[in-house]
Amino acid sequence: MSQWQVKDQVIIVAGASKGIGLATAQTLLARGAKVALLARDKERLDASVAELNSDRACGIALDVCDKAAVEQAFEAVVRRWGKIDGLINNVGFQFARRIEVMPEAEIRKLIDLNFVAALFTTQAVIPKMRANGGGRIINLSSATVRNDNEFSHLAIYSACKSAVEHFSRELRHEVKKDGIMVTVFSPGAVATGSIANFDPVAAGEAMQDWLTKGQEWDGVTQPEVIGAAIAACFELPPGVAVEFMEVRPNMPMPKMLESELEQNAKSTA
Secondary structure, three states, X not given: OOOOOOOOOEEEEEOOOOHHHHHHHHHHHHOOOEEEEEEOXXXXXXXXXXXXXXXXXXXXXXXXXXXXXXXXXXHHHHHHHOOOOEEEEOOOOOOOOOHHHOOHHHHHHXXXXXXXXXXXXXXXXXXXXXXXXXXXXXXXXOHHHOOOOOOOOOHHHHHHHHHHHHXXXXXXXXXXXXXXXXXXXXXXXXXXOHHHHOOHHHHHHHHHHHHOOOOEEOOOEOHHHHHHHHHHOOOOOOOOOOOEEEEOOOOOEEOOOHHHHHHHHHHHX
């Protein structure tokens, strides 16, 4: 018989079609949870849900920055499974660019995806969790808030994640009386392919600046490791919470972009 605390819990994972979100959904399903995966790209989301191959998984394609769409999605989850026990705010997006020259469109996208989305999903889930007698909200931050040697020129991204952390502290105070627990989960560098979002010229500038902070960094971990750590936050009894967790690699290595890491891995395979 399964001993997992998360068994039969209903968990929403926002930003779940790939990377950390998908890996977390896989771990939760393996432990017996029911998981609703949210993402914007319907084609990719449908493929990910099909890959999970579980009747305890469903995908909902939406823009998490659309508050009305978020509320409708959460209503759909309650209609399907009767409750919501957990929310994992994993939506995030990175651009590496100097503050002075970052275009308005990039700034607004970073703020919307890294902060506003978590605000809207949290507002939508609180009444559902209160009606259910409590729950857990996991807000993903970033080790870049505390460690400036993760990469350079991520100031706006890191500022948004810092806002998520302060928001989470205030939220914890507001909802504790409802049995809702709030966790800030802060991953270090993870191999998620986010470098594909970067302007190559801006990424080159950031790389050169990064090298001025030293020739080595602490390396990169895999989404599956982070997914298991996030899922572990649900393995505590009601009324007990992980309030903050930071999971970073500790494998000193020469600095390189993720694309270079992938090439090295292929050449040594």
